[in-house]
Amino acid sequence: MTIAYSTELICFLILSAVIVSGSLAVVLLENIVYSAFLLGGVFMAVAGLYLLLNASFVAAAQILVYVGAVNVLILFAIMLVNKKEKLKPIEGLVTRKLLSGGICGGLLILLLRVSITTKWNLPGPTSIGEEATDRIGEHLFTDYLLPFELASILLLMAMIGAIVLARRDISSTEDEVKNLKNQKSLIEKKIPLLSENSLK
């Protein structure tokens, strides 16, 4: 058992080091493309933690949804809005960063104190193994049926909403569109968010 425990400990240490350093890099790095790829690394490490917690199904869902969908979506958004722009300086930025850093550090200390000093009534980790997937299925179709159906409605609404929001409404005539040299001039026309034409 000792070898199993020490292997678990080593895996946990590596994964948590990846999570901590990766999340700091996501927030602090200047180049946002690096941040996006490191975010994928953090998601993979979190999936590894789920595997350590005997949850193979959720780990697979995490990789599929976060790394496969959300991270790719973020990369696409970065590519679509990738304009090098000089952010104009605002006053008190350093003060704001320090202040919010202090507040977040305080929140961290509070959370650490709560999690360390609380006497958790622990039966200990349960190795449920492959049975977890069956159990999740039973939950989803018995006592969590209503949230499950609501989640499907939420996904449908999100899909339609994303299409409506991200669609480019071209209210100009076809000749105008042909004359436009590139997409830049379409952007500069400043088409409104939801024009009258989009509601027809």
Added chain:
Amino acid sequence: MLENSIGPVPLQAYLIVAAFLFCTGVWGLINSRNAVRVLMSIELMLNAVNINLMSFSSYIDGSIIRGQVFSIFVITVAAAEAAVGLAILLSLYRNRVTIDMESFNLLKW
């Protein structure tokens, strides 16, 4: 000494990692000026919540694993949030030609 003291990874270790991830996400959410990075910070915070749910599910809930079901719902909501958030970001960029959070102040008083 090490062989006697070693056991399964304690619950507190997972909670500490999740707390750190959450606080990093909060800091990034407040301080990022790039709108895409704000969305990334929200994803970090949701992941921290998920780690907490999963560790409690494994350590306390036994074989009922309600926490895993909850974290699946959180993953679903996070995916929907990312899709809608990035769509809003694209249409904002189309209207304002910037992704600086400081310039999105139309609803400020």
